[in-house]
Amino acid sequence: MLLTExxxxxxxxxxxxxxxxxxxxxxxxxxxxxxxxxxxxxxxxGGKREGMNVGVTVWVDKKRGASSTTETDESALxxxxxxxxxxxRLSPVDRExxxxxxxxxxxxxxxxxxxTANVTTAERARVVDxxxxxxxxxxxxxxxxxxxQAAAGASRTKNGNFYFERASLVSLGLTARTREGDGSGxxxxxHYDVRRLDAARVAREAIQKGLNSRNPRTIDPGVYPVILxxxxxxxxxxxxxxxxxARSAEEGRSPFSAIGGKTKMGEKIFDERxxxxxxxxxxxxxxxxxxxxxxxxxxxxxxxxxxxxNLTYSRFWxxxxxxxxxxxPVNNIMEGASGGASVDExxxxxxxxxxxxxxxxxxxxDPRTALVTGLTRDGVWFIENGRISYPVRNFRFNQxxxxxxxxGNVEMIGRPERVGSSEAQGSSxxxxxxxxxxxxxxxxxxxxx
Amino acid sequence: MTTSRRxxxxxxxxxxxxxxxxxxxxSWMIEAEARLDAAAASVNKPELAQIALSxxxxxxxxxxxxRINRYRNEGISTRERQVQSVGRSGSFGFGVRAxxxxxxxxxxxxxxxPEEVRRIMTDAIETARANARYxxxxxxxxxxxxxxxxxxxxxxxxxxxxxxxxxxxxRFLLALxxxxxxxxxxxxxxxxxxxxxxxxxxxxxxGSQVEQYIIRSYPNFNVTAVDQTRGDFQTRAAFxxxxxxxxxxxxxxxxxxxxxxxxxxAVEKLSARPVEAGKYDLVxxxxxxxxxxxxxxxxxxxxxxxxxxxxxxAGTSFLTPDKTGKFQFGSKIVNFIADRTQKxxxxxxxxxxxxxxxxxxxxxRDGLFVDWQTTRDLAAVxxxxxxxxxxxxxxxxxxxxxxxPNVSLEPSKENTTLDELIADVKNGILIYGNGSxxxxxxxxxxxxxxxxxxxxxxxKVGPMLRDVAYQARTPDFWGACDALGGGATYRxxxxxxxxxxxxxxxxxxxxxxxPARFRAINVLNTAASRS
Numbered sequence: 006m007l008l009t010e011x012x013x014x015x016x017x018x019x020x021x022x023x024x025x026x027x028x029x030x031x032x033x034x035x036x037x038x039x040x041x042x043x044x045x046x047x048x049x050x051g052g053k054r055e056g057m058n059v060g061v062t063v064w065v066d067k068k069r070g071a072s073s074t075t076e077t078d079e080s081a082l083x084x085x086x087x088x089x090x091x092x093x094r095l096s097p098v099d100r101e102x103x104x105x106x107x108x109x110x111x112x113x114x115x116x117x118x119x120x121t122a123n124v125t126t127a128e129r130a131r132v133v134d135x136x137x138x139x140x141x142x143x144x145x146x147x148x149x150x151x152x153x154q155a156a157a158g159a160s161r162t163k164n165g166n167f168y169f170e171r172a173s174l175v176s177l178g179l180t181a182r183t184r185e186g187d188g189s190g191x192x193x194x195x196h197y198d199v200r201r202l203d204a205a206r207v208a209r210e211a212i213q214k215g216l217n218s219r220n221p222r223t224i225d226p227g228v229y230p231v232i233l234x235x236x237x238x239x240x241x242x243x244x245x246x247x248x249x250x251a252r253s254a255e256e257g258r259s260p261f262s263a264i265g266g267k268t269k270m271g272e273k274i275f276d277e278r279x280x281x282x283x284x285x286x287x288x289x290x291x292x293x294x295x296x297x298x299x300x301x302x303x304x305x306x307x308x309x310x311x312x313x314x315n316l317t318y319s320r321f322w323x324x325x326x327x328x329x330x331x332x333x334p335v336n337n338i339m340e341g342a343s344g345g346a347s348v349d350e351x352x353x354x355x356x357x358x359x360x361x362x363x364x365x366x367x368x369x370x371d372p373r374t375a376l377v378t379g380l381t382r383d384g385v386w387f388i389e390n391g392r393i394s395y396p397v398r399n400f401r402f403n404q405x406x407x408x409x410x411x412x413g414n415v416e417m418i419g420r421p422e423r424v425g426s427s428e429a430q431g432s433s434x435x436x437x438x439x440x441x442x443x444x445x446x447x448x449x450x451x452x453x454x
Numbered sequence: 455m456t457t458s459r460r461x462x463x464x465x466x467x468x469x470x471x472x473x474x475x476x477x478x479x480x481s482w483m484i485e486a487e488a489r490l491d492a493a494a495a496s497v498n499k500p501e502l503a504q505i506a507l508s509x510x511x512x513x514x515x516x517x518x519x520x521r522i523n524r525y526r527n528e529g530i531s532t533r534e535r536q537v538q539s540v541g542r543s544g545s546f547g548f549g550v551r552a553x554x555x556x557x558x559x560x561x562x563x564x565x566x567x568p569e570e571v572r573r574i575m576t577d578a579i580e581t582a583r584a585n586a587r588y589x590x591x592x593x594x595x596x597x598x599x600x601x602x603x604x605x606x607x608x609x610x611x612x613x614x615x616x617x618x619x620x621x622x623x624x625r626f627l628l629a630l631x632x633x634x635x636x637x638x639x640x641x642x643x644x645x646x647x648x649x650x651x652x653x654x655x656x657x658x659x660x661g662s663q664v665e666q667y668i669i670r671s672y673p674n675f676n677v678t679a680v681d682q683t684r685g686d687f688q689t690r691a692a693f694x695x696x697x698x699x700x701x702x703x704x705x706x707x708x709x710x711x712x713x714x715x716x717x718x719x720a721v722e723k724l725s726a727r728p729v730e731a732g733k734y735d736l737v738x739x740x741x742x743x744x745x746x747x748x749x750x751x752x753x754x755x756x757x758x759x760x761x762x763x764x765x766x767x768a769g770t771s772f773l774t775p776d777k778t779g780k781f782q783f784g785s786k787i788v789n790f791i792a793d794r795t796q797k798x799x800x801x802x803x804x805x806x807x808x809x810x811x812x813x814x815x816x817x818x819r820d821g822l823f824v825d826w827q828t829t830r831d832l833a834a835v836x837x838x839x840x841x842x843x844x845x846x847x848x849x850x851x852x853x854x855x856x857x858x859p860n861v862s863l864e865p866s867k868e869n870t871t872l873d874e875l876i877a878d879v880k881n882g883i884l885i886y887g888n889g890s891x892x893x894x895x896x897x898x899x900x901x902x903x904x905x906x907x908x909x910x911x912x913x914k915v916g917p918m919l920r921d922v923a924y925q926a927r928t929p930d931f932w933g934a935c936d937a938l939g940g941g942a943t944y945r946x947x948x949x950x951x952x953x954x955x956x957x958x959x960x961x962x963x964x965x966x967x968x969p970a971r972f973r974a975i976n977v978l979n980t981a982a983s984r985s
Contacts, residue, residue, distance in 0.1 A: 040957050044763040047591040051581050052551070052560025054851040062541070071541030075564040088542060095620040096540045126584045134588040148765035150956040178956075180766040191766075256642065257680040257687055264685040365769075366892040370903060370923065370980045373687060378901050378923070380894045382769075401892070401899055401925065403980060430767060430956055448978060449925050453772070453896035 006055065007122065008035040010169040013159035016059065016077070021161055023086040026063035026093060028105050030298070033059050034158035037122065041129045044148035046137050051129070063089045069099040101321040105162035106299045114170060116291035118198040121173035122155035129153070132177070132204050139208040140181055145215050147208075149179040150430060153199065160299065168295055175199045176431025177207045180383065181215035182454075188221075188396070189454050190214025191363050191383035193236065195431045196423065197291065214362055214384045221396040221454075224387065226447040230358035232351045232388070235422045238339075238437045240364035241377070241406060243426035245435075246283050246337035248375075249307045251316035255326075260375040260407050261316060269313050274407065276415035277311035278342040283334030289423050290436050292335030303332040310342070311412065337435040341418030351417050351441040353391040359445075360386040360393060363427055364402075375406040380451050399454075400447035409442060417441035494524045494546050494653070499665075502571050503657035506550050509575040511659060515552040515582070517595055518575070519658035521807065522548040522566060523850040526616060531646040532627045534635065540620065547850040550575045554582035556592025562851040595830040596840050598660060598810045606665040607804035610797050611700030615649040615671055618701045623647060626673075626704060630713040634677045637717035639724070641687075645675035645713075647704070648696075648950070650962075662809040670800060670962055671703050672696035672950050675713055679720040688723035688920070690716040690905055693741035693887045696950040696962065698800045719906050719918075726920040729907065731979045735882035736924060736972045737875050742904050743863070744947025744965035745888040750928040751783075751790050752861040752965065754897035755817045756844075757826040761835060763856075767956050769895025772928065773823060775836060783823040784932025789864040790818040792827060794843055799860035800948045800962035801846075807854040808845035815842055817861065821932075829856045848959040855955055862946075862966035869940040875971045878937070882910035883922060883977065888947075890923060890980075901925045903980070921981040931972060939968030 008016070013033055020031045034057070041051040059082060060073035070092030074085045133151055140147035152175070159169040176195035182188065192210035196202045233241075254261040254268040261269050275281075285292035285302040296302040297320060306314045315331065323330040352360065367379035381399045388394065408414065419439030425431045499522045510518030524546040531538045549562035552575065559582030561574045631643040652668040673694060680687040693712060697703050738746065754771040758764055761775075773781065783790075794812035796802055803812050808830045816824050828838065829845040846857035876884065887905025894900070903923045909916035926934075948964035 038957075041585070042956050044765060045591070045761060048557055048585045048589050049593075049763060050558050050560060050853045050855065051585050052558075052562070052853060053577060053581065054549075054562040056547075056564055056851060058545075060543075069537075069540065071539065073541075073543040075545045075547060077564075085544075092540050092542065092620065097537050097624065099538075100536045101538070126581050130584045130588055137588070137590070146762060146765075148762055150766060152957060178766055182762070182765060182770075189765075257682050257685070258642070258678055262685060262687075264683065266682045365895055368890050368892045370890045371921070372689075374981075376980060378890060378892045380892070380899065382895055399894065399899075401894070401901060403901075403923075403978070427767075430958055449899060449901075449976075451894040451899035452927075453769070453894035453898050 007037055007155055008033065008157040013157065013169045014167065017159055017161035017167065020059060020061060020082050020086060021163060023083050024063060024163060026065045026090050028064040029163040030062045030105055031161045032158065034156060036154060036156040038154045039129065040150060040152040041133050042150050043133050043137060046140055046147050048133065059085065061086050061089045063093050064099065064102055065090060065093040067098045067102045068093045068096045069102065070096055103320050103324060105164045106166040107164045108166050109299060109301050111168050111294040111301050112286070114285050114291045114294045116197040117171040117173045121153055121175050121197060121199040124153045124175065124199055136179055136204065136208045139212060143212045143216065145181040145183055145212055147179055147181050149177065151177045152431065162299070166299055170294055173197050174432065175202050176425065177202060177204050178431050179207050179211040181211040183215055183219055186454055188215050188219035189383050190218060191427065193425060193427055193431050195425050195434055218384045218396040221398045223450065224397050226400055226449050228444045228446050230355060231442050231445040232348060232355065232358060232360045233440045233442065234348060234362050235419065235424045235437050235439050236363050236427065237361045238440055239424040239426050239435055240367060240428065242339065242437060243429065243433050243435045244337060245339065246281055246307055246334040249316050251318045252322045254316050260373060261313060268316060270316055272313055273311045273412065274313055275308050275311040275410045276412050278418055279308055279311050279339065279410060279415065280306065281308035281339050282306040283336050284338060285335050287336065287338060287436065290336050290338065290434055296333045296335050297330065300330060300332050302335045305331060305333040307334070338421060339437050340421045341438060345420030345438055346417045348419065348439050351419070351439060352388055352393060354417065355388045355441070356390060358388045359397070360388055367428070370403060374408065376403060377406060378403045399451040401449045401451055402446055403448045404446045409445065414443045415440060416443055497522065497566050499655045500663065502566065502568060503663065505568050506571045506575045507657065507659050509572050510552050510579065513576065513579045515554050515579060515659065517659055518550065518552040519656060520548055520550045521847065521850055522655040524653040525849065526651040528616065528649040529646065530623055530627060531644070532631060533644045534631055534642065535628065537624055545849065549847065549850045549852065550578050551854060552578045552582050553593060554579055555586035557582045557586035557589045558593060559585065560853045593831050594834040596833040596838060598808060598830060598841065600661040601805060601809060601811065602663045603665055606667050609668040609698050609802060611669045613701040614669060615701040616651055630675050630709060633710045633713040634675065634717035636714055637721050639679050639721035640677055640717045641680040642678040643675060648672045656807060656809060658809050660809060664805045664809060666804055668698065669700050670696060670698050671700060673704050673709060675716065677716045677720040679724055681724050686724060688720055690720040690723065691887060692716065693905065695947045696800060697798045697946065697948070698802055699798050722918050723920050726918040728981060729919045729922045729977060729979050731977060731982065733974045734977045735879045736975045737879060737882060737884045737910065737969060738972065739886045739969050740945035740947055740967045741887050742885045743967045743970055745891055746902055747861060747863055747965045747967060748949060748963070749891060749893045750897060750900055750931065751817065752858045752963070754928065755827055756856055756858065757828050757832045757836065758856045764954065768954050772896045772898050777823060779822065779824055781823040782821055783818045783929060784821045785935050786821045787866070787938055788818060788821045788932050788935055789816065791862050791864060792817050792859045793862065794859045796860045796964065798946055799964040801858060801860045801964060806843040806845040807847050808841060810841045810843035810845065813842050827856060827859060832856060846961060848961060852959050857954065857961040858952065858963045860964045863970065865941045865944045865968040866938040869942060870938065872939060872943060872969050875937050875939060875969055876910055876915060877913040879910045879971070880912055883919060884908040884910055884915055898927050899925065900928065921979045922977060923980050924975050924977045926975055931975065934972045934974060935970055936973055937971040939970070943968040
């Protein structure tokens with residue numbers, strides 16, 4: 006059962022009434038999650054989970070303890086609070102303790118849809134059946150996940166703050182492989198509102214990519230001009246706005262650190278048309294009303310016109326540095342200065358290069374330069390004279406994300422689209438554009454399809 | 455792979471900090487803990503199982519099971535001379551699955567009551583029926599012998615970490631930090647310990663009933679040295695890794711010496727010579743090699759991948775059923791064992807979540823690929839008579855599906871030492887610890903970094919190198935393995951959180967191996983490939 010605001014108020018008040026500690030935060034969350042998985046053109050696992058979790062963090066003489074439970078009868082809640090308090094008494098002083106927030110004023114976010122929360126088992130089965138029918142018609146083998154989630158949660162502090170919010174999510178991802186195993190396509194989209202998720206498009210695009218990637222040719226690894234479709238950008242950058250931490254930059258261990266204990270704040274380290282920001286009120290990608298577990302979230306720019314405009318300060322680090330804590334980020338939006346080009350326009354503007362649909366298994370190699378490695382997956386095509394010529398085999402890349410977006414390397418920026426990282430299975434979302442880049446570094450071949 | 459739930463919560467804004475905090479203390483000291491224990495213990499699991507299974511039979515299930523599980527997590531994290539967080543989390547609930555007309559249905563709830571068990575099993579059956587209407591290929595299971603455990607099976611541990619006082623744990627971590635900070639030039643140290651306790655109950659319509667109690671421990675640290683004059687920094691993480699052992703693991707392993715060495719290594723890395731890209735012979739220590747085994751041997755021998763069941767996420771496999779017993783996976787000295795009975799192995803159990811007894815079997819024998827990891831439904835698809843016991847779910851709220859057993863490389867029968875492996879290398883690199891890792895969706899092309907890299911010249915270990923990663927193709931790499939350490943050099947490494955499946959689940963799994971030598975492997979300089 007999803008918590009209502011009334012329930013959430015009651016349970017957080019009840020838990021707080023058990024608290025004897027000097028200060029405390031009580032969090033409660035509930036979720037209704039359902040999924041239908043399919044593979045080899047058949048239903049595999051499907052089901053539902055109803056969950057609730059109550060967490061309490063307390064400070065006794067500035068000493069911190071935390072405890073959480075899924076059991077919500079009065080005895081369990083009381084025991085959970087006592088456990089947190091006993092942990093706190095046994096702990097050393099929390100040197101980063103700051104008093105919890107007093108009542109804040111929030112602007113409600115809108116990322117919840119009743120329609121998404123009410124999707125039935127039969128409806129999920131029908132959506133998957135339609136996807137499998139499309140695969141069967143195209144003579145490809147489909148595998149994927151359709152999931153829906155509704156969540157509601159609240160937070161209360163001993164100093165009087167309370168907020169409640171709800172969110173929903175629906176996602177559909179499909180991999181369409183040819184029967185011969187020589188082609189594979191992928192498409193994934195999600196939304197908070199099930200009425201705005203185009204399941205037929207997901208099926209169509211994945212199948213088309215699978216069929217169009219058959220019989221790939223082998224070309225040498227090396228540095229190529231590339232066009233990254235929004236999915237590929239999401240796979241690399243879906244959490245980009247969350248990577249601008251001030252503390253690690255000032256401690257000298259971030260790509261935004263500069264020589265002599267300084268940071269690169271104020272420097273134009275990205276293409277001057279690029280903007281990266283967080284906006285809780287964005288209609289397509291609503292963010293949480295609260296940042297850092299309580300601060301009312303606001304629109305904040307991390308990068309404006311290519312300049313590193315903000316690093317994000319936690320409440321503690323801000324207090325150490327005498328600055329205001331950052332009211333974000335709560336979502337990740339990247340856009341160019343103008344309206345944005347389509348992928349087709351980018352292809353027409355490419356004399357020689359590669360079109361990439363997805364990246365896979367991306368891991369940090371060198372945190373000093375945000376250098377990552379990973380592979381292309383589910384569609385790489387060679388472009389000649391403004392047209393797609395033929396599919397090519399997959400590559401491994403080693404590429405600095407910072408240098409990829411640096412002045413001189415970004416040629417065209419697309420219109421932002423709501424996409425999610427494929428490694429996060431559609432559970433993350435960001436507004437990201439397709440990108441046309443002058444150089445991207447492929448270091449070896451992969452024969453995987 | 456990473457967990458998707460955290461990503462969803464971040465996206466949707468429900469980032470309520472304490473919800474995901476996993477932390478803890480001694481149960482015998484705390485009355486509150488005792489009360490939570492008592493609440494969970496008061497549930498009559500066999501009686502609830504009867505309700506679930508009779509409901510399932512009545513509603514037409516050909517198979518059903520119920521898992522009533524309680525999970526406890528403890529965690530402490532510190533940096534330098536301060537404790538950052540101390541906490542605990544508990545999770546108690548049940549999950550049921552039912553097979554109806556060849557389709558699965560699953561449902562789970564945290565309310566462990568007779569009424570809820572009836573409702574949730576009915577829900578699972580409704581899901582199975584809804585799916586069966588559209589099902590293209592009926593799910594069947596191979597049989598598993600009925601088993602009823604009379605006592606709870608306990609994993610191997612001497613000292614239950616949930617009975618160890620908080621002061622002792624904090625003292626341990628702060629001592630690690632001090633050891634690392636001894637070296638001039640060390641700027642930061644982060645250390646942590648995590649403990650997991652799983653109390654698992656399983657019952658099925660086969661008449662089986664199993665109870666298990668599992669403990670896992672994971673101490674960890676990471677040392678950072680910053681050179682602000684050059685704007686450079688280097689890190690050195692712990693080699694030790696997690697084990698399915700109790701608190702004795704923290705006392706028996708030389709953590710303090712390793713933290714001190716890590717401080718020296720981090721500082722030395724700042725001035726280490728960048729590697730020159732090219733072909734090198736590699737000697738890989740078990741603290742590094744376990745991860746290469748995990749990615750290039752553990753995952754491609756999962757039968758569900760080969761059948762396309764993971765195609766949308768983790769991927770498929772370069773191994774296919776027709777290659778069983780025919781494909782030369784590596785050189786003739788290479789033998790890989792799958793083992794759910796291995797002491798200390800993170801995936802060790804008495805019975806899997808299909809009710810199948812834990813087993814030990816060859817995946818690769820004398821370099822030849824000979825067998826798979828299977829579950830009861832996978833075995834049925836491929837015409838096998840029985841499962842080798844790889845079914846697992848990471849929570850009462852998660853679906854049971856195929857997960858990796860401990861997969862280990864057998865040592866040489868000779869008493870070969872690390873020095874003997876190195877002595878026969880003219881131009882090579884000795885690698886310790888796991889660093890960056892990435893592999894393609896069919897497990898051919900991989901790239902691994904490490905924590906420390908030492909040059910080997912003419913059979914002698916030389917100075918430290920930096921910016922090292924190697925890239926290879928799985929069968930070529932294992933084909934280039936020409937020497938293994940002996941039994942005395944065998945060590946167990948492992949992962950606390952191996953991600954797989956949709957929705958994503960986490961599995962703990964170990965990989966044992968001796969140090970091993972590989973000829974002429976492609977090494978790149980990562981700092982030179984920023985583009």
